[in-house]
Amino acid sequence: MLKIYNGGLNVADILKAWYEEESLSNYGAFIPFIGTIRDEDGIDGLSFDIYEPILEKWFKEWQEKAKAKNAIIKMAHSRGDVLLHQSSYIAAVFSPKRRVALEFIDEFVEDFKASAPIWKYDLKNGQRIYALDRSTAIKGSGLLA
Amino acid sequence: MLKIYNGGLNVADILKAWYEEESLSNYGAFIPFIGTIRDEDGIDGLSFDIYEPILEKWFKEWQEKAKAKNAIIKMAHSRGDVLLHQSSYIAAVFSPKRRVALEFIDEFVEDFKASAPIWKYDLKNGQRIYALDRSTAIKGSGLLA
């Protein structure tokens, strides 16, 4: 389950829906990760571009990895502008046992940060400024250099 | 924030309340861990005894550890009977940055399992059977042996 929303996420509604969807699936552990826009560096918010075809392929690979551990993953992300203190990202793992869930959410979130084709911009003084200094070159970058 | 509830937890309500409580606290990462009763070994549910004075001291120590990392923790746990597919445990970390939150939730949940003064019983055929084989002796046990 990967869903892209325009603007900030309704965290309570999404967590409730995900929990209820799996309420009879017999998973013993459920770990969501929620990312929220911090008030820092004088920004008014963040904005996101997403390239969905590659995001969906990336997510599908992680669904396979989860399946191999009898786990499942769900993810929601914002597109466009997200204001201060709103949330832009929720990732979650459900698994029968806690160790798998604790390790999987960490690996999944870290690979998301390093690989998912999403670009972040600071909203500042009416401008949309690419956050190059906080961004990570995807593995294999520089092929055409 | 440590709260003990009689019976299964209302996960959606608790997560919503915790998220809203910290909505202006400027934490960038929020990671709850939710533990749910699995249908296994023919049980009808689980039941919990809690010794609150020591649980509160244990929790307070973890609050101090969280504070040292600019993070906070919240926890909810059931007392008494919890039926299949209901949830009995929610622990959560809020922190400015994701690495702290990802590492802290793991350490906190693992120490909870090893140290928190809570005893688990299987509900089976109308009986309440101590789950000794899944329980962990607290560090330092055997002092009087």
Add this chain to the structure above:
Amino acid sequence: MIRVEFLGPIQKDALELEINNLSELATILQETPEMREWLENSAIAVNDTLVSTLDFPLKDGDKVSMLPPVCGG
């Protein structure tokens, strides 16, 4: 008087004992047949703080708790 409480699954009423340290409590409980299965795997708290030495002195009004293996979550 020292109050000794048995927590969770240990089916035993609290004791009120005239003892001066945990060594004396150990001696008494080692002679109590139904306690044998719990002595090896239980931790001890005095006034709700876990302790790790038998020398721990006890004074009138102290509470000793015996905590068998735990499993929250």
Add this chain to the structure above:
Amino acid sequence: MIRVEFLGPIQKDALELEINNLSELATILQETPEMREWLENSAIAVNDTLVSTLDFPLKDGDKVSMLPPVCGG
């Protein structure tokens, strides 16, 4: 014809090129001044799959995408 798309913050319209592999694309982009800052830090996908070799053959109708550094979350 190969379509080349520039994603995210790269301010450049898509190109339609007659090329046979990524090496030829590299040569063209290395000669494009505004692309210099992106060549070192961007990954390349062909038909939405990331690729790791310049020998990668391209056929009519393929789509090449250039992905600059990412930061979701």
